[in-house]
Amino acid sequence: MSLQKSSAAFKASLSSAASQLPARPKINPPPPPQSAPPTTSTNATAVKRKRPAAPPAPVVYSQPSDTSLQLQHILTQVHHAVQYLKEKERPMTPREITGYLSIDETPQLLHYLRGHPKLKWDEQNQAFEFVPIHNIRSATALLAFLQNQPTAAGISIKELKEGWSGALDAVDKLEAEREILVTRTKKDNQARMVWGNDKSLDVQVEDEFKDLWHAVKVPPYEELPGMLEVLGLKPTSLDPAKMKKEVKKVERKKRANNRRVKVSNTHMSGVLMDSKALRSGLQ
Incomplete structure (x- = not known):
C-alpha cells in the first residue's frame, strides 16, 4: 500500500468522524441594557436648568416701526407741509403742497398727511387745512x-x-x-x-372827588408800619407770630452771704493780722 493511498484513507476517516459529531449550538449576543425612564425629579431639574427666553424689545410708540431712510424723508416732508399750512392760514390742495416741497405726490405721503392730528382733510374740496387750538383769526x-x-x-x-x-x-x-x-x-x-x-363796569368819578383823594398824603411804605404803631394800630402786614415780645427786666435782689465759716485758728488771733489793714497802710 503506497503512502498516497494511506494519506487519502486517513483524511476520509477524519471527515466521516467529524460529520458524526453533534452540531455546536449558536450563542446569541446579550441584548444591550435598556436605560431607565427619567424620573419626575430629573424632568423638573431639566426644566429648571433651562434658560428662559429673552424678553422682547420694548416697542417705542412715538417712533415709526419702519426706520428706513425713505420713511424718514417722508416724515420730514410732512413736518414742512404742516408748517407751510400753518403760515398760509388757508386750505391747500395736495398739488400745492407737493409743489412747495418739490416732491412727487405719493399715496404714502397723503396717508401721513391725513393722519396728522394738526391737519384736517376736506373731502369735498380735496384740500388740507391746519387746525389750531382756537379757531381765531381776526x-x-x-x-x-x-x-x-x-x-x-x-x-x-x-x-x-x-x-x-x-x-x-x-x-x-x-x-x-x-x-x-x-x-x-x-x-x-x-x-x-x-x-x-x-x-x-366802568365808573365815571367826579373831579372833585379825585382832588380830595389825591390831597390825602400817604407816608412812604417804609415809614407806614412805624406810624401805625405810634397811633396804637397794628399793621396788617406784620405777622403776630414774629412779633417780639418785650421782656421786662426784673431786678434781682442780691442775696446776703450767710455762709458760716468755722474759724479753727483762734489761738493765733493776736499773731495774724488782717491783710486789708496792711493794703490800706501801703496806700
Missing part, C-alpha cells in the same frame, strides 16, 4: 370768543398765535381801544394773557 373773532366765555378765564398769547400770525398787532390795537385787558412780561413787555374788558 379781532372780531377774538372779542366774540372772550365775550362767550362762561367764566373770567383769559386766553394765552402763545395759543392765539398758533393759528393767527397777526395776533400781536390786533392785541395791541384792541388794548389801545380798551376792548381787552392784557398782562405783559416785565423784561421785554411782551403780551402773555388776554381778557375781555367789560365796559359796563
Whole structure:
C-alpha cells in the first residue's frame, strides 16, 4: 500500500468522524441594557436648568416701526407741509403742497398727511387745512370768543398765535381801544394773557372827588408800619407770630452771704493780722 493511498484513507476517516459529531449550538449576543425612564425629579431639574427666553424689545410708540431712510424723508416732508399750512392760514390742495416741497405726490405721503392730528382733510374740496387750538383769526373773532366765555378765564398769547400770525398787532390795537385787558412780561413787555374788558363796569368819578383823594398824603411804605404803631394800630402786614415780645427786666435782689465759716485758728488771733489793714497802710 503506497503512502498516497494511506494519506487519502486517513483524511476520509477524519471527515466521516467529524460529520458524526453533534452540531455546536449558536450563542446569541446579550441584548444591550435598556436605560431607565427619567424620573419626575430629573424632568423638573431639566426644566429648571433651562434658560428662559429673552424678553422682547420694548416697542417705542412715538417712533415709526419702519426706520428706513425713505420713511424718514417722508416724515420730514410732512413736518414742512404742516408748517407751510400753518403760515398760509388757508386750505391747500395736495398739488400745492407737493409743489412747495418739490416732491412727487405719493399715496404714502397723503396717508401721513391725513393722519396728522394738526391737519384736517376736506373731502369735498380735496384740500388740507391746519387746525389750531382756537379757531381765531381776526379781532372780531377774538372779542366774540372772550365775550362767550362762561367764566373770567383769559386766553394765552402763545395759543392765539398758533393759528393767527397777526395776533400781536390786533392785541395791541384792541388794548389801545380798551376792548381787552392784557398782562405783559416785565423784561421785554411782551403780551402773555388776554381778557375781555367789560365796559359796563366802568365808573365815571367826579373831579372833585379825585382832588380830595389825591390831597390825602400817604407816608412812604417804609415809614407806614412805624406810624401805625405810634397811633396804637397794628399793621396788617406784620405777622403776630414774629412779633417780639418785650421782656421786662426784673431786678434781682442780691442775696446776703450767710455762709458760716468755722474759724479753727483762734489761738493765733493776736499773731495774724488782717491783710486789708496792711493794703490800706501801703496806700
